[in-house]
Amino acid sequence: MSTQYVMIGAGPAAQSAAKVIRTADKDGEIVFITREETLPYSPVALPYLLDDMKSDALFAKGQQLLKDLNVSFVTGKEVAGVDANGKQVLFSDGSSQAYDKLLVATGASPIRIPVEGLTEEDTFVFRTFADYERLAANCCKGGDVLIYGAGLVSVELAEKLSHSGYNVTIVVRSHLLRRYFSPETVATLQKMFADKGVNIISGTTIASAKKNGGKYAVTLSNGETKDFDALVMALGVTPNLVQGLEVAGGGIKADQWLAAAEDVYVAGDVAAPADYTGTTYEPCPISPEAAKQGKIAGRNMTGEKQRYDGWVSMNYFRIFDENLFSIGEIEGQTKLDCEILSTGSDNKTLKLLFDKDVLVGVEGFGQKEAHPGVFAFLIRNRVSVGDNKELLLNKPRETALWLMQTYREEHKL
16 A cells, blocks of 8 residues: 655645655655645745746746656645644645645745734735735836835845836835844945845834825834835744644744654744754744755655754845855854954955854855855854864865865765
8 A cells, every 4th residue: 555645835845855755655645735726836936026037937847846756736725733643634624634644844924014004905925926926916017115124035025126127115123134144244235235226224114004096105113204006024934833733933843853743744934843953943944944854854754764953044045146145153143252254355255153163153245156055064063173264264165165075074974
């Protein structure tokens, strides 16, 4: 009798799990279940639809994956909970789905806050294909868009909207990306946006708004009132929890095998495994980590026993053709007494944070030759840098690869 592998979700975590499952089990039944009404896609690609990407391209890989891996695909199903004892996924319409092995990869949903004078339906978010369709239908190119928020979604959305001809204003309570980068990098980023015509209003919030036809009159806490065609909330996300599974750090708690219960695994933005230090259980909502977790969970669903070595906070993206990344500890936010080495100019900088001889944080801007994934390996495995700190700073790519390779050889990885 074949094994039935059920995935709640169809994003990067579920897709990665399905690939390794099908490699190990040619006959098992794989089922994707999603509340959306579209083919599988990667949410990180959504902003490119605002530029020159076509929707067919967004769904092409997902459609091919369903065919190549022989995956059954169920859409429009809202999950109400999981009965781990009875091995059933419970849906809000009263129906259920049996499973032998289950992956919960429900992702996360945008955070909304109430705005005086507006209903929730008056504002926009940007997390799903349906969100993109709604924004595109209600705000034409050349329109005035207000983005409220200082995080990664806010920055990426602003860059794509600006590049596509929208007039963009970002309102932030403090500064852009302050949780992810040092003040110097934030200042450089804000100058880049200003040079591209993006208006950033810092140190204020939205006090109230009034919708008149297709326009929004928005009053800020600093007393300014401005008119916009769309108001987009980009205030972060909250995990899509599933009733019946233990919660930790805001997500579904996962052990070292990414198991949440017997024969139930969890991966992606909803998963709350331990970080690389083993002390903090909370989600790490970035696409590469979702894919990695999905791959490990998929292997364990087929009977392997692969440990998850913990997440490292890592952010990487491109803005106006410049790459930025931050990994691990951040200057000004870390609780460690770090030694900090830095080098560079206005358009190319690198900052390394050390706890004694161990690299614990990296921040880069314009470092096209550096490899963030290798830095993450060094941090996750607490690789000793020894006397090579300056070498790592001045030749980051070659030195980081050498340190990683040496560690792998010594530990027979």
